[in-house]
Amino acid sequence: MKQRNQSSKIILTLAGLFLLFSCSHQRSEKDDSATVQKEYKAPNIILLIGDGMGLSQLSAIYYFGEKEEPSFERFTHIGLINTSSSSHKITDSGAGATAFSTGKRTFNGAIGVGPDSVPLANIPELLFAKGYLSGLIATCQITHATPAAFFAHYPDRNNELILASQLHRSPIHFIAAAGYGYFIQETANYLDSLRDKGFIVDTSQIKVPDDIRPTDRLIFLTEKNTVPKVSEGRGDFSTSAFEAAISYFQKAERSFFLMIEGSQIDWGGHDNDADYLISEMLDFEKVVEAALDFAEKDGNTVVVVTSDHEAGGFTLGANEKDTSYSSHDNIVATFSTTGHSASLVPVMAFGPGAERFAGIYNNTDIFEKILGLVK
Numbered sequence: 025m026k027q028r029n030q031s032s033k034i035i036l037t038l039a040g041l042f043l044l045f046s047c048s049h050q051r052s053e054k055d056d057s058a059t060v061q062k063e064y065k066a067p068n069i070i071l072l073i074g075d076g077m078g079l080s081q082l083s084a085i086y087y088f089g090e091k092e093e094p095s096f097e098r099f100t101h102i103g104l105i106n107t108s109s110s111s112h113k114i115t116d117s118g119a120g121a122t123a124f125s126t127g128k129r130t131f132n133g134a135i136g137v138g139p140d141s142v143p144l145a146n147i148p149e150l151l152f153a154k155g156y157l158s159g160l161i162a163t164c165q166i167t168h169a170t171p172a173a174f175f176a177h178y179p180d181r182n183n184e185l186i187l188a189s190q191l192h193r194s195p196i197h198f199i200a201a202a203g204y205g206y207f208i209q210e211t212a213n214y215l216d217s218l219r220d221k222g223f224i225v226d227t228s229q230i231k232v233p234d235d236i237r238p239t240d241r242l243i244f245l246t247e248k249n250t251v252p253k254v255s256e257g258r259g260d261f262s263t264s265a266f267e268a269a270i271s272y273f274q275k276a277e278r279s280f281f282l283m284i285e286g287s288q289i290d291w292g293g294h295d296n297d298a299d300y301l302i303s304e305m306l307d308f309e310k311v312v313e314a315a316l317d318f319a320e321k322d323g324n325t326v327v328v329v330t331s332d333h334e335a336g337g338f339t340l341g342a343n344e345k346d347t348s349y350s351s352h353d354n355i356v357a358t359f360s361t362t363g364h365s366a367s368l369v370p371v372m373a374f375g376p377g378a379e380r381f382a383g384i385y386n387n388t389d390i391f392e393k394i395l396g397l398v399k
């Protein structure tokens with residue numbers, strides 16, 4: 025009995041110690057979460073859009089690229105999106121990018137406006153209110169449909185002069201693309217409007233000045249109205265622009281949203297030119313790799329790769345005359361349209377919150393998921 029009492033005492037003491045430990049443990053957990061709360065830094069968000077990139081375009085990397093393990097294998101969460109617009113089953117890039125930038129489906133040809141042509145708030149505008157800076161990189165002119173949907177609001181994508189005239193009103197801080205000519209217009213010089221808003225305009229090189237001030241914004245515009253094809257001497261435009269953007273945002277010491285478009289994958293699709301398409305995919309893969317390398321090192325950066333729609337009805341099939349499977353080692357790249365197609369397109373995500381992007385959903389959900397990454 026006595027012994028029993030003693031052991032109950034021991035048990036009680038142990039229970040007390042356990043309670044004490046668990047209380048102090050709880051307290052320290054609370055302290056930790058308070059510290060985490062205080063130190064919360066909104067994640068950087070890099071959205072890469074392979075314009076016209078369907079699953080066959082992505083697959084082409086495996087058969088026509090040099091890497092055994094393309095960077096796309098580093099993504100941890102994969103999804104598919106339905107890309108239809110409010111007006112058509114098959115979207116154009118204006119409505120496709122507006123779905124991403126504003127979370128609303130709109131009609132083909134629209135830029136940053138809803139089906140009623142009323143302007144909708146876009147991601148850079150909404151995140152600027154939360155302390156973010158935003159940047160845009162495109163391998164075409166900045167006034168082209170996809171990048172324009174992240175700064176402009178107009179019902180007609182073809183009026184690139186009007187789209188250019190709206191850039192200085194947006195909260196974008198970093199740009200690297202083509203389109204110089206669209207800003208020098210008969211009635212106004214919109215490069216001067218950009219300078220008035222604190223932009224340093226550079227048409228000769230992609231380089232962040234050493235003496236850049238925190239209030240400076242940067243726009244690199246190639247003098248031609250489009251960025252050359254990879255096959256015609258683009259060089260390292262995409263990765264240089266990416267490195268410059270990262271250097272700019274790190275100097276600014278602010279969380280950032282960066283949209284990078286691999287613009288000409290789509291143009292290869294429209295041209296039904298497999299070599300053009302594949303060389304653009306390989307260029308896009310390099311900037312995806314750079315983004316993943318940065319995100320991995322940084323630890324607080326989310327990388328999302330997706331596409332606004334598939335273009336060209338591109339397939340990687342065997343020779344159509346072969347019914348014996350004997351030529352199934354020869355891939356024949358074929359196209360079924362010079363327009364876009366209705367195929368679902370891939371979404372790949374890496375970094376904190378990447379799990380949000382898994383599943384099959386609508387293009388507009390990309391907007392919701394991106395905003396959901398920010399507290």
Ligand SMILES: [Zn+2]
Nearest residue numbers: 076117290335
């Ligand atoms: Zn297109």
